Amino acid sequence: MLIDHVEVLVSSPGRNFVTLRVRTADGLTGYGDATLNGRELAVAAYLQEHVVPLLTGRDAHRIEDTWQYLYRGAYWRRGPVTMAAIAAVDTALWDLKAKVAGLPLYQLLGGRSRDACLVYGHASGNTLPELFDSIRAHLEKGYRALRIQTGLPGMSTVYGVASSPAAAGERYDYEPARATALPVEERWDTRLYLRHLPTVFEAVRAEFGPELPLLHDSHHRLTPIQAASLGKALEPYDLFWLEDVTPAENQEALRLVRRHTTTPLAIGEVFNTIWDYQTLIREQLIDYVRSPVTHAGGITALRRIFDYAAMYQVKSGIHGPTDISPVGLAAALHLGVAIHNFGIQEYMPHTSDTDAVFRPSYRFAGGSLAPGEEPGIGIDYDDVAAARFPYKAAYLPVNRLLDGTVHDW
Ligand code: EZ4
Ligand code: CO
Numbered sequence: 001m002l003i004d005h006v007e008v009l010v011s012s013p014g015r016n017f018v019t020l021r022v023r024t025a026d027g028l029t030g031y032g033d034a035t036l037n038g039r040e041l042a043v044a045a046y047l048q049e050h051v052v053p054l055l056t057g058r059d060a061h062r063i064e065d066t067w068q069y070l071y072r073g074a075y076w077r078r079g080p081v082t083m084a085a086i087a088a089v090d091t092a093l094w095d096l097k098a099k100v101a102g103l104p105l106y107q108l109l110g111g112r113s114r115d116a117c118l119v120y121g122h123a124s125g126n127t128l129p130e131l132f133d134s135i136r137a138h139l140e141k142g143y144r145a146l147r148i149q150t151g152l153p154g155m156s157t158v159y160g161v162a163s164s165p166a167a168a169g170e171r172y173d174y175e176p177a178r179a180t181a182l183p184v185e186e187r188w189d190t191r192l193y194l195r196h197l198p199t200v201f202e203a204v205r206a207e208f209g210p211e212l213p214l215l216h217d218s219h220h221r222l223t224p225i226q227a228a229s230l231g232k233a234l235e236p237y238d239l240f241w242l243e244d245v246t247p248a249e250n251q252e253a254l255r256l257v258r259r260h261t262t263t264p265l266a267i268g269e270v271f272n273t274i275w276d277y278q279t280l281i282r283e284q285l286i287d288y289v290r291s292p293v294t295h296a297g298g299i300t301a302l303r304r305i306f307d308y309a310a311m312y313q314v315k316s317g318i319h320g321p322t323d324i325s326p327v328g329l330a331a332a333l334h335l336g337v338a339i340h341n342f343g344i345q346e347y348m349p350h351t352s353d354t355d356a357v358f359r360p361s362y363r364f365a366g367g368s369l370a371p372g373e374e375p376g377i378g379i380d381y382d383d384v385a386a387a388r389f390p391y392k393a394a395y396l397p398v399n400r401l402l403d404g405t406v407h408d409w
């Protein structure tokens with residue numbers, strides 16, 4: 001199964017995506033996702049200039065060897081650009097191997113451990129009534145777990161709050177990347193957030209009862225002691241998880257958080273290797289691993305992280321915003337139905353333009369996503385549709401404190 005043609009596809013059906021297509025001499029096609037929000041062309045160039053020339057003529061069956069070749073062979077290790085590029089190759093090779101086998105990918109990963117992946121949707125609102133409308137709209141669609149993000153009184157934009165209300169149609173998802181010449185700048189007030197958020201969860205529990213699993217993302221904005229205090233304050237509302245409380249480059253910071261709260265913690269959407277989780281998992285400082293296939297070196301590498309996590313009863317919570325392409329989401333679902341320590345899968349539906357380009361075969365029903373049943377990962381990229389959506393530079397926002405200091409976004 002020799003690789004004879006590799007293409008880096010960049011398109012923007014609603015937002016930018018970088019996709020790798022690997023063709024074999026006998027005419028099979030495999031896909032991988034290499035999208036890195038706001039830095040897309042860096043990965044496209046890494047692939048085009050430094051990886052594509054290495055792939056032509058290789059045996060597509062040698063997934064592990066290719067992974068090690070690209071990881072160790074570059075000498076320069078880790079990092080989001082490198083690991084997204086390796087992820088795309090790895091995913092494309094798994095897609096190819098499953099197509100050769102004539103099986104959906106999850107069969108090659110050990111077969112089903114469950115019927116489908118429970119997902120959580122994104123409910124948000126600037127005010128409580130808007131938030132409640134968003135929760136109700138999601139429940140009507142069948143969601144059985146929800147992330148709750150809310151505006152702060154007096155602040156115009158806050159991470160995670162959709163700009164249009166729930167009823168406004170298909171673009172009710174939260175898309176932070178904006179096609180502006182410079183990144184949009186947002187403002188942030190940690191003390192206000194810490195005071196306000198528990199009142200929101202109290203109101204949501206009072207309105208919707210104790211059963212519904214609720215999640216929240218602090219998006220790296222707190223110090224360890226602030227995170228500890230928030231975790232404690234939210235304990236009465238029984239969160240499924242509290243996400244990214246601190247910028248976790250410093251894994252030891254989580255020791256302090258953990259000593260003070262039993263609120264479950266999820267971390268890692270910006271991590272890219274197992275080493276970023278070593279202390280967090282071994283010392284059981286977190287409960288959920290957030291890495292997606294797309295940013296953690298592919299199915300091969302993320303599977304390894306999950307197997308390590310399983311030793312410590314840490315579960316998967318794969319990142320699934322719209323900046324993970326349908327290729328990355330499809331790969332996550334095959335892995336998610338196969339592993340034993342599945343936790344939950346994040347899900348923000350893509351736009352119909354995105355789905356028209358990628359034609360994913362996964363299906364949402366009853367609050368869960370099930371991977372497609374045809375051979376491979378279940379993606380069929382439409383070049384004609386993609387040509388309608390050329391790349392458009394877009395940036396994630398930059399965050400500043402009220403006095404102007406740059407803060408974590
Ligand atoms: O801000 O993927 O949990 N989800 C998130 C996302 C991230 C975006 C950044 O590209 O934190 O919304
Ligand atoms: Co997050």
